Amino acid sequence: MCERGVWQLQQVLLRYSETGYSSSGVRFYLKHLLPSWEQRNPQVKVLVQHDKYAQPQATFVFASGAQADAPLANLQPRQLEELLQLHRDSAGPNHFLKHGGPKVWTERRSIQTLAPTPQAPQVLRRGPPAVYTGHPG
Numbered sequence: 001m002c003e004r005g006v007w008q009l010q011q012v013l014l015r016y017s018e019t020g021y022s023s024s025g026v027r028f029y030l031k032h033l034l035p036s037w038e039q040r041n042p043q044v045k046v047l048v049q050h051d052k053y054a055q056p057q058a059t060f061v062f063a064s065g066a067q068a069d070a071p072l073a074n075l076q077p078r079q080l081e082e083l084l085q086l087h088r089d090s091a092g093p094n095h096f097l098k099h100g101g102p103k104v105w106t107e108r109r110s111i112q113t114l115a116p117t118p119q120a121p122q123v124l125r126r127g128p129p130a131v132y133t134g135h136p137g
Contacts, residue, residue: 007043008091011061012084014072015049022073023056029077037081041088060087068093 014030016023030048038046056072070083 006063007088008063009044009060009088010063011045011047012087013047013049013059013061014056015051015054015058016056016072017052017054018050019052020056025075025077025080026056026072029080033077033081037084044088058083060093062092064092066092 014026016026016030018027034046038044056075058070058072060068060070062068068087070087072080072083075083
């Protein structure tokens with residue numbers, strides 16, 4: 001994301017294995033598609049690191065100093081391109097909304113469902129479950 005004329009994504013570190021199956025999409029992307037992405041995004045420094053026995057992973061470093069890690073195992077080259085675009089277009093890692101947003105804590109109980117409203121019908125309660133008395137034969 002460009003904020004006040006400054007791109008927030010500064011650096012991308014791509015770690016992969018030359019022989020691992022889970023790195024096959026990353027290897028294809030590095031060989032055929034990464035040079036064109038680097039041409040379109042000269043403001044991002046792309047570093048490539050070979051890890052022999054490690055799973056492929058990307059580390060994104062933003063202008064604020066924040067880092068975001070993303071696994072690249074078994075990704076297609078198209079998916080890797082979309083992941084790079086997503087982080088290029090973001091302002092940093094999203095630490096706060098990862099699990100549904102911030103929670104609201106209160107000491108007061110909600111009274112929204114205590115009284116039935118004329119617009120909403122009342123929910124009828126069923127009786128206790130039937131008791132099984134034996135074989136029906």
